[in-house]
């Protein structure tokens with residue numbers, strides 16, 4: 001693992017750099033994992049300075065509103081649906097892909113709201129999810145050793161030594177693509193949602209092969225009636241309460257990107273990362289003395305923390321004490337990603353310890369990242385049933401510990417890709433090649449995502465109705 005930290009020396013005034021306190025770049029004095037060095041430090045400096053001066057993507061009051069809603073989730077009074085691409089790419093910043101993503105997130109949330117009768121917070125892995133951790137720094141392509149692809153925020157997927165070199169100009173391109181995405185998502189939320197809201201446009205034929213088809217059909221017809229009724233009495237009701245229908249999130253991985261957009265806000269205490277409403281700490285960057293923790297402990301945003309192998313409970317408790325020393329409600333979302341075989345073995349201990357420690361967390365289940373495997377022909381995939389099993393067992397464990405599982409975290413797309421096997425459509429390993437698009441992990445497609453939403457609602461109802 002290359003841990004050489006690219007240093008920026010002249011951005012903050014020297015007395016701050018030498019000080020002990022927290023500031024947006026204080027992480028730069030620590031060891032940083034999962035970020036290869038930028039060879040061109042002058043260019044890095046220029047890009048960083050420019051990014052720092054550009055207007056923010058989101059606002060502090062949206063961040064505060066999300067935190068309040070997450071506090072409701074922690075209390076058991078709402079549910080969090082977090083979903084989107086594993087790795088967004090710059091090329092996929094298109095009208096069709098964004099509409100499809102919004103559509104699937106919206107339809108899934110309607111299913112959850114309707115079936116569970118509880119408010120649902122939509123949180124996209126969107127408008128900034130451009131950087132990826134990798135288990136290997138290098139790969140060899142046609143005999144040439146080069147850095148691994150780490151997401152469009154850092155380098156290019158194109159395989160050459162040159163295109164894999166970390167490029168600071170990508171910090172600015174990521175900002176631009178995030179801004180364009182967000183602009184369109186906000187416009188759709190304000191004006192163009194009507195089309196997306198109508199369940200008669202749902203593509204549900206695939207469900208005919210599923211044992212629950214009758215339930216689905218009835219539910220869609222009932223959602224349809226409810227929406228028509230609300231449309232009639234109060235048009236545009238869905239977005240009257242808050243302008244943001246879809247909050248944004250990404251992994252806080254490339255800290256140059258996040259810290260350049262971390263700002264003070266007039267008349268408010270503290271610093272806000274104004275590039276996303278929530279950022280999360282990945283499973284590979286949890287070193288307590290490392291750069292990522294140093295950065296995250298200083299921002300006001302709600303923070304997700306992945307919880308998975310190597311199941312280091314002591315480290316997690318230290319992280320919580322460091323990032324949320326005042327036990328603020330709505331601040332922390334613990335996203336467990338254990339793998340379907342590990343849930344029963346590890347989750348009860350974690351739930352008990354966090355409870356005993358008195359941390360008011362939101363519990364969410366990421367059933368994707370512990371269930372990835374490679375097929376015989378070396379295609380990365382996940383089984384729908386493994387994903388479902390992790391969700392089921394996570395609900396079961398929370399139920400038996402009298403704890404509230406308040407969310408799911410899914411890698412999904414609104415497109416008809418063929419990346420995960422199983423689901424009502426019966427996609428098998430031979431079918432994966434027909435439309436396999438992801439640059440990183442396999443995602444649930446439109447149909448698998450809707451089906452998963454029905455099944456999540458069923459599990460939630462067993463536990464909390």
Ligand code: PEP
Nearest residue numbers: 086282283284306337369
């Ligand atoms: C991810 O969410 O895409 C990811 C890499 O997850 P994790 O850090 O849990 O492996």
Ligand code: CO
Nearest residue numbers: 086411440441
């Ligand atoms: Co992923």
